[in-house]
Structure formats: structure tokens, C-alpha cells
Amino acid sequence: MERKRGLETGPEAGPEDGYPEVKRRSVLCAYFSTVAGCDVAVALRYLGNHAWDMERALNAYFEPGAAAAEVCPDLRSPETPPAPVPCVDLTSDDTAESSTCRSSTSENLQKEDGSVFSFITWNIDGLDLNNLLERAQGVWASLALYSPDVIFLQEVIPPYYSFLKKRARNYEIIRGNEEGYFTAIMLKKSRVKFKSQEIIRFPNTQMMRNLLCVNASVSGNELCLMTSHLESTRGHAKERLNQLKMVLKKIQEAPESATVIFAGDTNLRDHEVTKCGGLPSNISDVWELLGKPEHCQYTWDTQANSNLGIRAVSKHRFDRVFFRAAAEGGHIAPQSLDLLGVEKLDCGRFPSDHWGLLCTLDVIL
Numbered sequence: 001m002e003r004k005r006g007l008e009t010g011p012e013a014g015p016e017d018g019y020p021e022v023k024r025r026s027v028l029c030a031y032f033s034t035v036a037g038c039d040v041a042v043a044l045r046y047l048g049n050h051a052w053d054m055e056r057a058l059n060a061y062f063e064p065g066a067a068a069a070e071v072c073p074d075l076r077s078p079e080t081p082p083a084p085v086p087c088v089d090l091t092s093d094d095t096a097e098s099s100t101c102r103s104s105t106s107e108n109l110q111k112e113d114g115s116v117f118s119f120i121t122w123n124i125d126g127l128d129l130n131n132l133l134e135r136a137q138g139v140w141a142s143l144a145l146y147s148p149d150v151i152f153l154q155e156v157i158p159p160y161y162s163f164l165k166k167r168a169r170n171y172e173i174i175r176g177n178e179e180g181y182f183t184a185i186m187l188k189k190s191r192v193k194f195k196s197q198e199i200i201r202f203p204n205t206q207m208m209r210n211l212l213c214v215n216a217s218v219s220g221n222e223l224c225l226m227t228s229h230l231e232s233t234r235g236h237a238k239e240r241l242n243q244l245k246m247v248l249k250k251i252q253e254a255p256e257s258a259t260v261i262f263a264g265d266t267n268l269r270d271h272e273v274t275k276c277g278g279l280p281s282n283i284s285d286v287w288e289l290l291g292k293p294e295h296c297q298y299t300w301d302t303q304a305n306s307n308l309g310i311r312a313v314s315k316h317r318f319d320r321v322f323f324r325a326a327a328e329g330g331h332i333a334p335q336s337l338d339l340l341g342v343e344k345l346d347c348g349r350f351p352s353d354h355w356g357l358l359c360t361l362d363v364i365l
Contacts, residue, residue: 122356
């Protein structure tokens with residue numbers, strides 16, 4: 001979906017939240033087009049003409065009455081079949097096979113060290129269709145370069161999933177949904193053993209958000225892996241904190257024998273975490289645990305990342321990693337954290353409007 005920089009923000013939005021409001025509307029359009037089976041342009045018009053109220057817009061679309069006709073007299077009649085959803089093909093480039101081969105060769109040459117475990121978490125901004133193929137190739141280049149054991153992704157769309165599935169044949173991909181946009185967890189088949197998965201719905205989300213959980217093991221250590229994309233924008237802070245509480249509760253409920261890693265786009269501001277009482281004593285924020293390294297503090301930085309064209313300087317640590325050690329003695333321990341995707345691609349944009357995070361951990365064998 002093309003970004004509409006000129007869209008007016010809501011009354012609660014300030015300079016630092018200009019981006020979240022734009023993204024919120026992109027999310028609403030994506031959701032509307034998925035539910036209604038219509039073009040995103042139609043979704044944009046219905047939502048815009050109904051004050052971005054999803055329920056009202058959908059009701060007007062499926063049950064157009066006199067009032068709806070007055071507001072949008074030129075929109076489709078009930079007898080007119082819905083327009084097809086736009087298709088973005090990310091699998092047609094002729095570099096797919098060579099990319100896969102390079103990845104496989106790189107991994108074969110890389111000696112897998114059982115004493116090190118690594119993962120990447122990244123909001124890959126699949127909702128921005130501008131330069132999507134080039135940006136997807138940029139994301140894949142980083143994933144193939146570091147060949148992490150686990151990958152946590154947010155804002156994946158079906159074409160992006162197909163793109164990754166075609167290339168990442170050495171990974172098992174578990175999705176948080178199949179339509180619209182969703183999260184995913186990728187497990188390196190040669191290293192991480194998949195056991196089970198669970199999707200926990202956020203009952204009051206307005207943005208198709210949920211919590212994806214995967215139970216697995218590495219080097220004999222039980223893992224409980226989680227990712228989510230918590231509710232966006234300042235105006236949805238209350239729902240975001242409710243979702244955070246559900247995440248923390250799920251972490252606490254995990255078996256004591258398992259190491260729990262949550263990694264995802266939390267959209268959290270520090271004062272919000274303080275407001276809800278902070279993290280439980282047995283759950284660590286990995287960035288804080290590692291001494292708050294400045295080089296990887298901000299994962300959303302409009303001063304350094306120009307993808308959204310926002311002039312106002314806004315820096316946030318939206319992307320976070322929570323860690324709960326196994327009760328039987330800390331067999332896995334975080335060691336480092338670094339940013340990914342910080343170099344512009346040939347198309348003049350970054351792979352995503354978020355920086356990715358690469359985390360390495362020691363495994364005590």
C-alpha cells in the first residue's frame with residue numbers, strides 16, 4: 001500500500017506520533033481489504049468517509065443504504081462484485097535460485113558452534129509496498145549473512161511469506177496468521193527442533209494483533225519462543241499495555257525448565273512500562289540486562305531512517321527482547337545486541353523503517 005504522507009493525524013497525534021497514525025491507517029486499510037475482498041483504494045475511501053471507524057465502514061460496504069449512498073454515491077452497488085485484492089509478486093525475480101544457493105553455501109561453510117545461539121527480530125514493514133522487492137532482498141541478505149538459529153518477524157504479508165519460503169528452505173516458518181499481515185517465527189532446521197505452536201488472540205485488538213508462541217529445543221535446552229506486534233499509536237496505549245500484560249503472563253506460565261525469549265515490535269515507550277509496574281523480577285529486558293548499549297538503543301529513528309520521510313526527529317525503542325532464564329540454572333545467557341538494516345539499498349531506501357536486532361547468547365553445554 002502506498003504511504004499517504006498527507007493524511008491528517010488524529011487529535012491526539014503529535015510530531016513524534018505522525019508515523020504511527022499513518023501506519024495505523026495503513027493497517028486499517030489492509031484489514032478492510034482482507035475482510036471485504038476489495039481493492040485498498042476502495043478500503044481507503046470507505047474508511048475515510050466513515051472517520052476511520054472500521055465497523056461503520058464495513059457495515060456501509062456490505063449493507064450500503066441510503067445514508068451510505070449519500071456519502072459515497074459512486075461506490076459499488078450491492079450487485080457489483082468486489083474488486084480483486086492487489087497482488088504483489090515477490091517471487092518472480094530471476095535471482096531466487098542463486099540467492100538460495102548462496103545462502104546454503106554460506107551456511108555449509110559456517111561452522112555451527114553449539115556454544116552460541118543467535119536470533120534476529122525485525123519489523124520488516126511489509127505494509128509499505130514501495131520498493132518492496134528490493135527491500136525484501138535487503139532483509140534476506142542480512143538474514144542469510146548472519147544465518148541465525150531463530151528469526152522473529154513482524155508485519156509479514158502473504159507475498160513476503162512466499163518470498164521467504166522460496167529462499168529460506170533451511171528454516172521452518174511458523175506464521176501467526178495467513179491473511180492480511182502477521183508475525184512469523186523461523187527455526188533453523190539443522191539446529192532448532194520444533195515441538196509445538198500456539199496463537200493467543202488479543203481480544204480487544206483493532207489491528208489484527210496476537211501473540212505467537214513456539215515451543216522448541218536447542219542443544220538439549222527447552223525453549224519457549226514468542227513474538228508479537230503490540231497495538232500501535234499513542235492513542236492505543238491502554239490496549240497496548242493490556243497486551244503487554246498478557247505477554248508477561250504467558251512468559252510467567254511457561255514451564256520452569258524452559259528458557260523463554262520474547263522478541264518483537266512492542267511499540268512501547270519507557271514510561272508505559274513504568275506505568276504498569278515494570279517487568280517481573282524474573283523477566284529481563286535484554287537491552288537493559290546488557291548495560292543499555294547506546295549503539296542499539298533506538299530501533300525506530302526518523303533522524304537516521306528516511307523511509308517514511310518524516311522531518312520531525314523521533315526516536316523510540318519499539319523493538320524489545322524479554323528473557324526469562326530456565327529455573328534449573330541459566331544454561332542460556334544473552335551476550336550481545338546489535339542493529340541490522342542500517343545501510344541504504346541501491347533503491348535509496350532502507351530495508352525497513354525499523355532497524356532489526358541481532359542477539360547472540362551463550363549456551364552452556
